[in-house]
Amino acid sequence: MNATMFSALAPILMLSLTAIVLMIQASIKRDQSVAWVITAIGFTLTLWGASYARDFTQPVTILLQVDHWSLFFTSLILLASLVILVLSRETFSPEGERKEEYYLLLVLSVLGAVVLIQSSHMVSLLLGMELMGVALYAMIAFPERGQLPLEGAIKYLVLSACASAMLLYGFALIYAATGELSFAGIGAKGAAAYAENPMLIMAGSAMVLAGIGFKLSVAPFHMWTPDVYQGAPTPVTGFLATVSKGAVFIALSRFYIDGALHQYSGLNTALVVLAVASMLVGNWLALRQENIKRLLAYSSIAHFGYLLVVLIALTHLDTGLISQSITFYLTAYILTTLAAFAVVSTVAGEDPAKQDIGAFEGLFWHRPLEASALTVAMLSLAGIPLTAGFMAKFFVITVGIQSGLWGLLAVLVVGSAVGIYYYLRVIFAMSKSTDGDGESANLLENILALALLVSILVLGSWPQPFIAYAGGL
């Protein structure tokens, strides 16, 4: 370790520092709003740290890879975490209850996500994933009064533990075959090891894929998703859907690209199966959902199905366009999903009855700003032009066509067509005429909704600067 390495680690160091300060603060005076402010400052400093570290990109030990790509995603999930933080303020402020541990958990979970994004080694991948996951169990179960949060947390805990076990076993098998734990090492020695003992590599990487697939909730590892989405407090659901899944997908792409896993056709077939199943299952099951959080859960299953298409295309294309597409898609997805959860959180809060699509009726006329933001988010998820989601889908289809993945694209079209129905249902409900009250959100939440709405539209209608930026990462 030398000094520049510490500079490269700035984001991780800042987050750790924030966690320590939070703990010290809790031992001096327990105060929720102070904890909130410390967390906000911590995230902002980390954002600064991420831009500072850009001048020091390098591999930091064998475990972490600090490069422009990972720093971009570090900044992105920090922005997302700031949004979640703003939303959490209302959710976790009942009178007379002490809730400041929540912020500590949030910081730790973000720390895990950053480690995950920068990981270039199986050990750091596991470390990041566990740090993020363990903090998330507690965050999901945080409102201790309800039954749904507990149910969600237990489901997530048990299945997550299984997934980690799978992941570890997979690592062991791959290590047995190649004698390597770093992604690059596996990429270098994998082919020779495969020729010698194909079963070990196949079984090992399949198990890793299953473990990661669980975290990404791609079908058929998606069973926990709707219950956890519904049970968790809305900001936590938003965190799970954006930060957690985004970080895991980055780790997966790194593992897949650096580990050169696309050279094994069996593994590619497995990915194809996962992608097709996710696109169909996600869109199909979303059709009959009444709770908007469950709907978004199934929608996210479908979206990771679309994203997998990009990884599958790795067999035919070089990594440039692939990583550009992943960058664009994840950015669009994270922005859009955040917008959706921000509106759900401000409008429906934690009341399950208010989270029904029917409860959104007339929102256009009572709360035009929130309704517009949710409409744009839904259109973006559906992939309608002028929204970020459309450009994201544009990338996926372009990549798919260039690699000749016609079957997958056909499924994508069918899935998207089905998807339009349930996204439109939400918009239709909002446009219904009802008489009702026009309570308004606080200023911060209004600014947030407006900012997300504008950024989705800008990314969709004038994507050139971002495409150029993403291409240079």
Add this chain to the structure above:
Amino acid sequence: MVMINLIVILLAGGLLAILSERISDTMPRKVAMAVVLADLLYLLVCLSGMPEITQLQAPVANDPSTWLMHFKADWIPAFGISIELALDGISLLMVLLTLVLGAIAISASWTDIVVRKGFFEANLLWSLAGVLGVFMALDLMLFFLFWEVMLIPMYFMIAIWGHENRGYAAMKFFIFTQASGLLMLMSILALVAVNHSGTGVWTFSYFDLLNTEMAERTAHWIMLGFFIAFVVKLPGFPFHTWLPDAHTQAPTAGSVILAGILLKTGAYGLIRFAVPLFPEAALNFSYPAMLLGAAGVVYGAVLAFGQTDFKRLIAYSSVSHMGFVLLGIYAWNELALQGAVMQMVAHGFSTAALFMIAGSLQERLHTRDMREMSGLWQQMPRMGAVAMFFVVASLGLPGLGNFVAEFLVLLGLFQVNVWITVVAATGLITGAAYSLLLMQRSFQGEVNKKWAEYGLIDFGSREMLTMTVMIIALIVLGVYPQPVLDAAQPVLQSLLELTATPAVAAVELAQ
């Protein structure tokens, strides 16, 4: 820049309409009308500086400088996507039709819309802007964008201000058109990828893609994607099932725009993109396409005959009439194409008028069921007379625009395939049957007592003025169609030359 301004005026006008609702309740419709008329006037003023349409030089299809107007600016250079708009005779006709029918639609919404008027007029103007974009965009990505985006305001118009079953109709409309749109997106991207692999350049420009070389099979599949997307919108049999629901449930102004303009985007797409981009593949496919067209003509007419809902009958008659357009396009000779273009214009007026009459009836009677109407002529003679005019126009009475159109299509089609012509010609007879049935059931016959006591109000001066505009338009089109034919002729000529490669000629000979 003129073309950009045309679109921007409508978009800004929409915002203005929303804001103007704060001034007074009746303000939005006046603002909307003023905006559309200003747009129309602006276009006419800009055109007046150009050579007479009758002396248009034939634009070379793949050379934008020979077109009436051309505009190009970078948008997403990373993929060669640009903001490219151009105008030739056919697009000009369609743009004029859009603006005139837009004004008529606003007139139709004058008293029809009672809630959230500002937002309604805004949606109307925005969908007009989208349609203008579709008719002028010549970058395929931009075209796709307008194609999809014009549907969102239309969706809102059906979903918010529609009739009793609006939710279902709006959803069906959106899913049909979006799903087919996705198919078109795939085709566009595939075409661009093929071009990219051949030339190494990313471009979405129509002019660059016109001469893309590709294998026959590839061309066939890509062409099919375009074909389905356009035929769903047209709508052609068997992709028409969204149309009766959407047209019936939409508010009157929505139906006018749907039937008068939106359907024409499908036909326009076929003429502009589906055939010229893949001349061989498209013309090899002409036989099945013509069969679909003939099936649509007959099937639409038979179903129209069985309807009891006034608007639904007109909706099915649209399926029948648009079948002629499909036939005309895939016959792909000058006469038939002229007929198709003529039909697009004439059908736009006649159907818009019929939907307005349906809307007025619903406003007065609160029903569209023809079994409950009878002898309405007695109480509303002016409306009856106007309805009579448009009914006979729609059944193809010589001397009116629709006759010229259908006659030209049949004439051109006869040179290509006699038997399909015979089948399609029966559409004229069945057309007479259902049109006269519509007239008989609603306006003639015994006076229904229920309405006698009701005190029905006849057409007022605003409605008569609107109707007169359309009546004059149809008579002019029927008696002196030359200006329209002249505007379209050079464009069609150049398209025909473009596709007249030896292989295509061989196909035509074989038939």
